[in-house]
Amino acid sequence: MVDLTGLPLSITSFSEFCERNKIYVDKTDLVAKLAQFDAPIFLSRPRRFGKSTLVSTFQELFSNGLDKFQNLKIVTENLWNDKTYKVIHIDFSQIKENTENRPFEDKFYLLLKSAFKEASLAIIEERDVIAAFADTIGTEDNGTLVLLIDEYDAPLTAVLGDKKEFEERRALFSEFFSTIKAYSGKFRFIFITGVTRYSNTSIFSAFNNIEDISFNPAYGAIVGYTQEELEQYFKDYIEYAAKALNRKEKTCKYTYEFILDELKNNYDGYSFDEDNEWHVYNPWSILNFLTAGIQAVLA
Structure with missing residues (x-):
């Protein structure tokens, strides 16, 4: 009889794959290849396709190195030779719902504060979320940070029926990504995932150098099972x-x-x-x- 506990249903954390002995489909050769990019990377895929697992793999790799990657391609094929970094991991699906008792910007600020704490960064208290982000990463040395943004569009798709709320969130996101661009020298690596790319809303307009790999044949199997x-x-x-x-x-x-x-x-x-x-x-x-x-x- 097979052991059903080995199936990674509802598991997205790379560490949890390792600690709970779950089946991990090894795509670390592509992970190592992507990690060499200098430009910000964007990947669009449907939900439940493995984007969060991919982001978590990057987080483990850049945060802790190869300790948990033994017997995977990135080690067996000698594909990695880099140091560790402070990794800021922001999962926007955590704050997608619209709530009357807390404005979206406040939820964004708390999410950012939590992400900074996880990266061992003390957020600099500021008047708004964008200033807090800019002032905090502005104190770091160049090339010492990694930024991972998962499901960036979740808060936008959640309010498509509310034009006013959508526009407020869109404007905030546009400013946020413009700030990332302005401080891009602080980052060793930037990776962004989502279901859609809002190409007509100026969210990514600041990223004139963003590398969209969504339809690139070299990464056609980066998530999903072949x-x-x-x-x-x-x-x-x-x-x-x-x-x-x-x-x-x-x-x-x-x-x-x-x-x-x-x-x-x-x-x-x-x-x-x-x-x-x-x-x-x-x-x-x-x-x-x-x-x-x-x-x-x-x-």
Whole structure:
């Protein structure tokens, strides 16, 4: 019987993958390649596709080095030779909801304060969130910080039906990213993820050098599971699902190949690169099938 506890359903933290012995699909060769960029990087992907896990991997790498990366490509292929940094990790999905009792800028400030504390930075109290951000990072030496922004657009998509609130948030974000650009020399690495790119709202207008890798074939498989990865990391689970289904339905029609074909028919519908070179599975869908399907058979 396979161990269902190895499946990383609802796990996004790289440290948690390691500490709880979860299956981690190794893309650290691409992580090392991306980490060499000098320009800010932007990646757009749908939700539940692994963006947060990718951000967490960068956080662990830049914060603590290679300690937890043993046996992964970045170590076995000798792809990393860098020091550690103060990492500012901001997850905007934490403050996306609109609440009457606390303005968005106040929630933004508290999120920023928490991110600075995690990076061992004491926020400089200021009159507003942008000034606090600028004055705090302004005291740091050049090239000593890493900035990771996950789900930057979550607070915007959450208020698409409220034109006034959307515009207030958009204006604040535009100012925030302009400030990041003004202090770009402080950062060794900047990585931003989201579901969409608001190209017509001037949010990224300051980043005239931003590297959008969303449709770059070189990173078409940076998140999601390729066919090869599906078979490499989840072969035992797929084989067990076939055996369990045969046992439950008293048949022998379910084989490893049959389940693979059905997974491909149902879940292999994503290709993000402009050359249509890579096809990837949504990790959430695959992990739900493997978890719920096997549990249903065992019930």
